[in-house]
Amino acid sequence: MGLFDSVIGALGAQAGGAGGSDPLQALMGLMNQSGGLPALLQQLQQGGLGDAVASWISTGPNQAISPDALGQALGGDTVAGFARQLGIDPQQGLGMLAQLLPQVVDGLSPQGRLPEGLGQGGGADLAGMLGGLLGGGGGAGAGDLGGLLGGLLGKR
Template structure:
């Protein structure tokens, strides 16, 4: 199964994740281990010129997409390579998978236009893996 297949199977009806998705686990780790958590991760994307996209994921409207190149630029080669190694996929596949998944995860974490604080983020993410 390819990484894009995993992303495609992530969200089922009602926005709940299906099964134990390796990419979702990697995103959880990325958020949990990032300095500042989800807020720190999103600030990193904003610093790289992706503020409009990030705002759309948090807001209640439609999510603006990002490309694999945006992911590579925002995260940097080292962080992306580490993630790709965890997943056993190429650097490009990891970036593409994150580009498809991260907007959805942030959107689900901010249903009313606000991100949850601290430990609530991880509890919500774990709920997606039901």
């Protein structure tokens, strides 16, 4: 998991600055606050992003989402909490989430469905799965997720 730790750590340093957490921790916090990944995805579906969420889980191409649409689906308090964990403003947080969520969900559902055990308390499982995608998975999603995180590192 060395590559995973390096990429996430560098991304956290870039995004969070002093006192901010890393994006993985903030994303896991967002999921836990929402009741787990399935509950977060349900919230997005109910917020009008059902087609996008379905595309992330399917084996086809991922549909992009705008930061504004994501913000409306999640709500201002949720977005503010995510951004606060990273030490960035909410608009930056939305931009990061709009890029990161499709890739994470896609990477976690290579067979067109989410793996079992990603409900509440599944944060450790999620961290392990993401580590596998970046560090040792060798699956099709590894390069895409690594490239996304690298792209976010280059942005500021």
